[in-house]
Amino acid sequence: MNTFPLFFQFSGIVRDVLLVSTVSLFLLKASQVLKQSCIRSWPWRWSYKSKTMESDDPYNAYKRLPGPSSFPLRIIGNGFTFLNKKDLLQKLVDLAQKYGPYYRLTFLNEDYVCINSPEGIQAILSSNNYSHLGHGPLEEALFPQEIETMAIYPGGEKWKGRRKMLSRSFMYKALQFHNPCFYKYCERLTFQLEKRFETTSEGIVSDLLMQCSFGISSETMMGVDLEETEKGAGALFCQNLELFMRKSLQRWYRPWQLLPWVWHRSSDYKESMEALNSMIKVSSKVLEKYKEKMGTEEMTDTMIEVMVRNGMDDRLIFNEIGAMLAIANDTTPLSAENVLFMISLHPEHQNKCREEIDAVYAEHSKGKQGSLGFEALKELKYLERCIQETLRINPLTILLRRLEAPLRINEELLLPAGISIMIPPNVVHHLPQHYPNPGKFEPDRFLPEQVRVRHPYAYIPFSAGPRNCIGMKLAMIELKVMLATILRNFEVGTPDTKEDVQIVLEGTMKPSKPIRFNLTKRKVF
C-alpha cells in the first residue's frame, strides 16, 4: 500500500508536532555528541579573579565567567542539560562544583548567570530596584497566560501595590482569625488516615495532605469551606487546579508547547481550559456569597475581602486566588510529605518531635484532642527545626530573575542588563563551608546560636528580600499544625529509602512518585 498520500491526510498540527519532534531529537543527539567531546572534568573553581583583565570594559569579569560549552544555536544553547528532569538537581550541583559560584548558561535565546554563593544571592535578592525584580521569560512563559497575577508581574508599581494590598491577609493577626479552620481540616485528615491505614500498614499520604492543605488555604483565602457550598466542590476544585498546573508546567519538558500556536491547538490546552472554567464557576459562587455577607460580618482581612474592598473586578480576584491556591497546593503539602519522610528515616528525631508535641498539648489543651493557639505553636521548636532542615535539604524551587538594569555583585563582577539569573537553592544549601556534612539530616543546625553565625542568604527556601514568599507564615503554621496532628496520632515509618525517592523538577522539586508510608495508630495522651 502506498502510504505517501496518507501523510497528507494528517491534520496540520500532527504534522507540525512530528516535524518539531524529529528536529528536536536530531538536535538532542547532535548536542550530546558535541557535549561529550567538549566538556572536560574541571576542578572546583571558586575564583575567577586570577585571570588578568585585558581592558577596562566594566563587563570584563562577566564575559570571562566560565560555563559549560553550549550548542551553537542559542535557542537550544545548554537547554539539553536540563531536559532530563530526573537528574537535573544533581546536574546543578555538578555544574557548581565544576564552574564555581558564578557561571554562564544559554537557553531559549536567553543568557543566564547561575549564582551559587550567599554573597551573590544577597546582591540580587536584596535589591529593591524594580529592574531586578522580574522573573524573566522562562517563568512568564510557563505560567498560564490566562491568569494575570502578582506572582508574575515583572516588578514595578503594579506589583508593589498588589503585594502591599495582599500582604495584609498573610499577617499573623489575619491568620490567627482562621485558627479553628486549621484544626477542622486536620481532624478530617486524621479520620481519613485512620480509614486508609485501618486494613493496610503501607500506603501513600500525599493526596490526603494535599486535600487538607487545600482546605486550609482555600478557607483562609476565601473565608468559606468549599465542601459546604456544594458536596464534593472542594475535592473537584483541588483536582482541577492540580490538572491545570500540571498541564501548564509540563511545557518545560515539551518546549514546542511554549509556542502559542502549538499550545492553543493541543488537547492539553483544551483539558486545562475545561479545568479552569470549572474553577471559575465555583469561585464565582463563592464571590457572590461573600459579597452578600460583606458589611454584615466582622472584617477579617481575608484575601477575597481585601480585594473586594479595594474595588478589584471579579476576574482579577479569581486570578489572584487561583494563583495563590496553585502555589500553596504545589508547595505546602509537598513539604509536609518531605518532613514526614525525613523523620521516618530518622526515628530519633521523630520521637523528639512527638515528646515535644505531647508536652505542648498537655500544657495548652489539657491533654484533650483540641486545638493549640498560635502562641502554643511557637513552642514546637524541635518540630520547627525539623521542618527547616527538611527545607534545607529539599528546597522546592529554583529562583529566576531578569536584569532590566545592570547589577553589581561585588567589586569585580558587574552583570549587564538583559541577562537572566538562576539561583538553585539546593546548591547553596549544601555548601560544606556553611553546612558541614551537608547530606546529613541535623535539625540542630537551626538552633539560634548556629543561625546567628551563618550567612543569612545561605538559607533561602522561601527566597528572601522584597520578593520573598508572601505565604511563608501561613505555610509554616499549616505545616506545624498538620505535622503535630499526624505525629500525635500516628507512629510514622516508611518502606522507601532515600535512594528510592527520585526528585524531579516539575514547577517545584518533587518525588517522581508519591512516597510510601507505614502509619500505626497510637494512643493519644
Ligand code: HEM
Ligand atoms: C513550604 C511552602 C512554601 C515554599 C517553600 C514557598 C517558596 C516560595 C519561594 C521560594 C518563592 C519565591 C519565588 C521567586 O522568588 O521566584 C515564593 C513566592 C511566592 N509564594 Fe511561596 N512558598 C510556600 C508556600 C506558599 C503559600 C502557602 C502561599 C500562598 C498562600 C505562597 C504564595 C507565594 C506567592 C504569591 C509568591 C510570589 C510573591 C511575589 O511575586 O511577590 N507560597 N514562594
